[in-house]
Amino acid sequence: MPPIVAGKHRRKVRFPSSTSTTSSNSTNQQPPPTKSTLTNQKRPGQSRPRPKLSSATTGKMTSQAAPRPGIPDLFTQPSAIRDPLVTETTDLQDATLEKCLPFLKGISSTQQGPFNAYGVPALQRDDHVAFLYDSLEDYPPGFVILDASRPWMAYWGLAGLFLMGEDPTRFRERLIDTLRPAQNSTGGFGGGRGQISHLAGSYAAVLSLAIVGGEDTYSLIDRQAMWRWLGRLKQADGGFRVCEGGEEDVRGAYCVMAIISLLDLPSELPPDCEARKAGLNTLTDGLAQYLSRCQTFEGGISGSPGVEAHGAYAYCALACLALLGPPEETIVRHMNLPLLLSWLSSRQYGPEGGFSGRTNKLVDGCYSHWVGGCWPIIQSALDGKPQGSGPPATTVGSLFSREGLSRYILSCCQSPTGGLRDKPGKHADSYHTCYVLAGLSAMQHYHYRTDSATGSNKSWASAFTWRSTPIREDNVYEKSDRLAALHPLYGIPFPSVDEMRLWCEARPITP
Amino acid sequence: MDGKYASDPEWASVTPIPLDDGEESGASPLAYIAYPTEYLEATSYLRAVMAANEMSERALKLTQDVIAMNPAHYTVWIYRAKILLALEKDLNEEISWLNTVALKYLKNYQIWHHRQVIMSTRASFPTLPPKEQDFLVDMFAQDSKNYHVWTYRHWLVRHFKLWDNPREIEDVNHLLKADVRNNSAWNHRYMLRFGPREGELDAGMANAGDMSTTPSDKGVLGVVDEDMVDGELLYAQEAIVRAPENRSPWWFARGVLLASGRGLEEWEEFAGKFVAGDVVKSSHAVEWLADVYAGAGKEGLAVDMLNLLKEKYDPIRKNYWDYRIKALGQATA
Numbered sequence: 001m002p003p004i005v006a007g008k009h010r011r012k013v014r015f016p017s018s019t020s021t022t023s024s025n026s027t028n029q030q031p032p033p034t035k036s037t038l039t040n041q042k043r044p045g046q047s048r049p050r051p052k053l054s055s056a057t058t059g060k061m062t063s064q065a066a067p068r069p070g071i072p073d074l075f076t077q078p079s080a081i082r083d084p085l086v087t088e089t090t091d092l093q094d095a096t097l098e099k100c101l102p103f104l105k106g107i108s109s110t111q112q113g114p115f116n117a118y119g120v121p122a123l124q125r126d127d128h129v130a131f132l133y134d135s136l137e138d139y140p141p142g143f144v145i146l147d148a149s150r151p152w153m154a155y156w157g158l159a160g161l162f163l164m165g166e167d168p169t170r171f172r173e174r175l176i177d178t179l180r181p182a183q184n185s186t187g188g189f190g191g192g193r194g195q196i197s198h199l200a201g202s203y204a205a206v207l208s209l210a211i212v213g214g215e216d217t218y219s220l221i222d223r224q225a226m227w228r229w230l231g232r233l234k235q236a237d238g239g240f241r242v243c244e245g246g247e248e249d250v251r252g253a254y255c256v257m258a259i260i261s262l263l264d265l266p267s268e269l270p271p272d273c274e275a276r277k278a279g280l281n282t283l284t285d286g287l288a289q290y291l292s293r294c295q296t297f298e299g300g301i302s303g304s305p306g307v308e309a310h311g312a313y314a315y316c317a318l319a320c321l322a323l324l325g326p327p328e329e330t331i332v333r334h335m336n337l338p339l340l341l342s343w344l345s346s347r348q349y350g351p352e353g354g355f356s357g358r359t360n361k362l363v364d365g366c367y368s369h370w371v372g373g374c375w376p377i378i379q380s381a382l383d384g385k386p387q388g389s390g391p392p393a394t395t396v397g398s399l400f401s402r403e404g405l406s407r408y409i410l411s412c413c414q415s416p417t418g419g420l421r422d423k424p425g426k427h428a429d430s431y432h433t434c435y436v437l438a439g440l441s442a443m444q445h446y447h448y449r450t451d452s453a454t455g456s457n458k459s460w461a462s463a464f465t466w467r468s469t470p471i472r473e474d475n476v477y478e479k480s481d482r483l484a485a486l487h488p489l490y491g492i493p494f495p496s497v498d499e500m501r502l503w504c505e506a507r508p509i510t511p
Numbered sequence: 512m513d514g515k516y517a518s519d520p521e522w523a524s525v526t527p528i529p530l531d532d533g534e535e536s537g538a539s540p541l542a543y544i545a546y547p548t549e550y551l552e553a554t555s556y557l558r559a560v561m562a563a564n565e566m567s568e569r570a571l572k573l574t575q576d577v578i579a580m581n582p583a584h585y586t587v588w589i590y591r592a593k594i595l596l597a598l599e600k601d602l603n604e605e606i607s608w609l610n611t612v613a614l615k616y617l618k619n620y621q622i623w624h625h626r627q628v629i630m631s632t633r634a635s636f637p638t639l640p641p642k643e644q645d646f647l648v649d650m651f652a653q654d655s656k657n658y659h660v661w662t663y664r665h666w667l668v669r670h671f672k673l674w675d676n677p678r679e680i681e682d683v684n685h686l687l688k689a690d691v692r693n694n695s696a697w698n699h700r701y702m703l704r705f706g707p708r709e710g711e712l713d714a715g716m717a718n719a720g721d722m723s724t725t726p727s728d729k730g731v732l733g734v735v736d737e738d739m740v741d742g743e744l745l746y747a748q749e750a751i752v753r754a755p756e757n758r759s760p761w762w763f764a765r766g767v768l769l770a771s772g773r774g775l776e777e778w779e780e781f782a783g784k785f786v787a788g789d790v791v792k793s794s795h796a797v798e799w800l801a802d803v804y805a806g807a808g809k810e811g812l813a814v815d816m817l818n819l820l821k822e823k824y825d826p827i828r829k830n831y832w833d834y835r836i837k838a839l840g841q842a843t844a
Contacts, residue, residue, distance in 0.1 A: 080824050081794060083754040088655070089692035141547045145583045147554075153542035177538035181531065193530055194558035195586040237712060238720075245589040247624040289720035296715035297701050297730055297766030298694075303658070305713035306665045306706055308698040310658065336716075336726040341831070346758065350827030359694040359758050361656065399831050 067105030068119035075104050075351045075407055089360050096362045099424045100352050103412040108424070110416045118476035120410050123440075125164060125480075127418030128433065132160040135419075135430035136171065148191030151204035154178055156434035158211045162493055163437045163483045172212040176220055179205050183222065187229025197229055198243040203255035206262060210496040218503050223263050227509055230256055231270035236278035238286025239304075249303045250294055253287060254316035257323040258490055261460035262497065264504035266511040288324055291317045292334040298359060299339030311347055311357035312370040314340075318377045319489045326449075326462045327381035337381075344378065345399060347371045353404030354412065354423075364422045365413040366432050368405060368439020369491075375400055376447035376488045386449040386465060395448070402443045406476050409440045438491060441483040446471050454498040455505045463489055464501060514552035521569055527555035528562065550580045561590055566597035582612065588621040592628045602635040610646055614653065623659040627666055639671040644678050648685075655686055656695045665702060669713060674703050691750050697759040704743055705732060705770045717770065730769045740771045748781060755785050755793035762795075779803045786816075794824040801835070810839045 067076045078097065083090070102108040106119045115121050136157040139146065146153060154175055158168040181193035182205065188197025189205040209217045233240045233252065240252035260267070260283060267282045269275055280286060293305040294317055300309025301317040321330040331337065347355045347367065354363035355371035375398065382396040413420045413436045419428025420436035445468045453461040468485040487497045516522045530551060532540050546554075553576050560570045574591040577584055595605055606629060613622050630636055630643075647667075650660045673679050680703060686696040707714050714720060716730035744767055750760040768775060778799060785796035801816035814836050821832035 074826055079756075081756045081792065083756045085691070085754040087690040087692055087754075089690055136541045137543075139542065139544045141545050141550075143544050144546055144550050144581050146542070147544060147546070147550075147581055148584050148586070150540075150542050150544075157541070171541065174539055174541050178540040178542070190586065191584075193532070194528060194554065194561065195584075196589060198585060243585065243589065245592065245628075246585065247620070247627075289722065292726070292729075293712060293714035293716075293720040295719060295729065296698065297705075297769070298698075298762050302715055303662060305719075306669070306702050306715055307662050308658070308695050309715075332726075334720075334726065336729050341834075345828050345831040348827050350825075353827065358656070359762070360692040361694070396834065397830070399834050401827050401830065404827050 065102070065105065065107055068107065068115055070117050071105060071119035071407075075353055075404065076101065077351055079350060092362060096423060097352065100363075100408075100412050103424050104351060104353070104407065106411060111411070111414075112416065116476070116478050118407075120407060120476045121414065122478060123410060123481040124414055124418065128414075128420065128437070129161070129164050129166060131415075131417075131419035131428060131433060132157050132164065132166075132430070135160075135433070136174075148195060148198075148201070150178065150192055151182060151189060151201045151208065153430060154208045155204040155211075156430040158208050159486065159491060160430065160434040160437055162211060163434075163441050163486065165484060169212050169214070172214055172217060175208055175212050176217060179209065180220060183220070184229075185222070185225065187222065187225035187227070187232075196243055196245075198246070199233065199240065199252045199255040199259075200242060202226070203258055206259050207490065207492050210262060210490075210492050210500040213496060213499055215503075218500060221263065223265060223504065223507075223509050226259065226263065227265040227511075228270045228273075230260065230265070230283060231273035231275065234269060234273060234275035234280065234283060236275060236280070238280075238288075238290035247304075250291065250301065250313045250316045250320070251303070253291060254320040254323075256283065257287075257320045257460075261323050261463050262490065262500050262504070264455075264457060264459070264501060264508070266509055267459055268511045270511070284324060288321060288330060288334045291321060295335055295340065299336065299341070299343035300358075301335075301340075308358060309343060311355065311367045311374075314344065315370040315373045318374050322377045322380070322489055323460055323463045325460075326385065327377055328384045331377070331381045341378065341399065344371065344374055348400050348404060350404065352408055352412070353401065353406075354408035355405070362423070363408065365409065365420060365436040365439070366422065368409055368413075369435035369442070372400075372405060372439040372442050373488060373491075376442060380447070380449055380466075383448070386451045389450045389452060391446065391448045391467075391469060402471075403476050405439065406443050409436055409443075410477060410481070437483060438486055440477075440481075441486055442488070443475070444471055444477070444482055445469065445485045447485075447488045455501050457505050464497065466494075468494065514549060516552055516556045516573075522556060525556055525559050527552070528558035529555045547580070550577075553577050553580065554584075557587060557590075561586075566594050568598070570594055571598070571600070578612070582616045582619050582621065585621050588625045592625055595629065596632065602629050602632055603640070605629050606640070610649075613650065617650075617654055617657065618659075620659055623663045627663060630667070631670060639667070639673065639676075643667065644682065648682060651682075651686060655690060655693050658695070661695045661699065664699065668703065672709060674706070674708060679703055687750065691754050692757050692759060694759045697763045700743075701763060701766055704739065705730075705735075705766065716766075730766060731772060732770045735771045737771070740767060740773070743767045744778075751781075751785075751793070755796065758795055761793075761799065775799060775806065776803050791819070791824060794820055797824055805839060813839055 103111060106115050106121065111121050112124055113121055135153065158171060161168045179189060182189045182191060182201065184190060184197045189202045190197050191201050206221065209220065232244060235241060235248050239248045240256050241248045242252045267284055269281060269283055294301045296302055296309040298309045301314040302309055303313040318331060321327060321334060324330050349356060349363050352363045354365065355367035356363050357367050379396055383392045386392065412424050415421045415428035420433045421428045422432055447466060447468045449465040450467055453464040455464055466487060466489065485494065486492060487494050490497055532543065553573060556573055557577055560573065571594045574587050577587045595602065609622060609626050616622060647660060647664055650657060668674060668679060683696050683700045686693050707717065712720065717732050718724045718728045744764060747760040747764040782796040782799040785793040786800060791797060797816050797819050801813045804813035804816065817832045817836050821829050
């Protein structure tokens, strides 16, 4: 049972977050929470001192200490090849590995059991659920920097709770209260009242509303105005700005496709928008080509053309292509797939087991979703056109180590005070909690497409053919660590996707 | 309210628009922030002047106040850019101010887009300001892989046509000398040498987004300067010799060879130096040889290489190596 009941009961959160260290130069502002206040707020039973891992001598001791039984060498031994040349990159990598090793071995004093036969600690359900409920409650003044991110806070909390088997629909009224003042009459949602509409905020708002569901919820969204606003964000090169006057990037492209497909918005561009003057007629004209231009020589995908390949943008681009049409057509047509596979596969590091976002950067739990979320889409693209109503008869299977990622998540990403984190030594926050759990859930489910879509509208139909089934084969987590499934393209429950889409289809918007 | 705006005669004509988050009427919004009073007041005046689309000195000052309290407030940045342009303010001064703000908030998105908006004003910045690249060096000294700064630098190259500006490649060389594993710098290098130029749509690889080509044509240039290509390949080799297990230069070299229409086989001997019997110094060299053998129809040898990766040198990627082995038409060992 979760120790906290949601509802009107307001609590001050103990809220550890790395973002809180951003200070402001306002003199009258209360200082944001610091690491020292956090350690004072540990709950009983969790006050064991952290091992000092920073010193070289202690580090050597921990790396030589024996792991728990059941853990293969692959997850405790450094890579076979190590260059003698030391640079900043290897310093950071070595320090990270040194911090992760005691957790991978299951011997850190801050880990909570029970450990299973594979040497993996159990998912600390109650702590994470409590953290997520807390994350939806009040924040102290130092968190003013989250003012533009409140729709995100709602999404991360609600999606996280759903993953943990909680019922997010109990937040329906409060979510509507939160988002109503954030919607602009000119279309879209901002971070709050008086903030201009932003694609990230609108995406988080629409997803959150889908999660809690219900007529009143859906009808809050002014879909006609949303459509007109999206038209104003469309750029001549096929991409989208994230807000009027804002930057253009792949996040924008993905958020737009998620919004128009869920809300069943017309694909035509509104008659009066600038992009029409550039010869474009639909919201999707040139979009796939724009994404194609974001693939780099490494094979990965960047935030905008010409920049370095990055895991979070790779997810946005691939999910966007899979929303535009069947991935075996859109991804195969627009991406150099062998190059992409090579780059994506090299995001997983041993012995950590987790994913990094870029070449020569560190593992981070949030890429469990951003990089991990690319794999079901790629797998489906490789499996080809769906032939029936069930899983395909043959599949290319997992092209990465599910065991490695599961180990990294359960052994390294669980914060001793609840919530999930980037890596050992970092604080939990609701962003990481949501996306690390989403990654764990994706490890536990097989996502595939069928030959029939929910609804009758043919636009973006492929997005509505996805289904999921739990993977029963061996893995290193326990039955009690199983999470609910999220739709691989939207990051919300499957029924939420279908219900919102059907409700919107029944109420068509006329261009 | 009797805060600094309410008591200021300059603001007497403005009726602030409060946050009105429904707290008073009994609603309990999610993730509510106990906003500091000063922030609530400043943002209530911000809403009012934005609603009136006011372009004024006092509004400009207000944006600076809000940014100081919350630099992640994207709305106030967009509004500030509009005011600066409408009032024809000295944009050099704005850039100087941004330098201090950027060094303070290293992970902030908004600052870099704002800088781009300001810097793209041709009237104020017809050519590259002399100190701009110096400032970026200062930023990289704080975080040499900062994604927002690299995104901005890439934009700067295209905007001011700096592909052959000596300072660009010098800075890349300097960063790679300090850390040969800085993949952001390798990416910038690739774009300087092989990226689309004037009159071409921006892209990570040539031919991308061209519907008349296939994805396997991506990255292949029609015409290349062979001397430049040889120079880049040599540069990559020198980097590899310093640290053979560094993915960046190996994949840079693949990009260079692809761009120039040359095959991986010309590096067979070089890659072979790192795979001598039992002494393997680079998993990337093993993968290189696997690709060379596969391309030459020597599937058996290619599988041997992939098995080395799978079993010893990159075992976390076992499933991927198995997929590659299967694709070669060989039974998985």
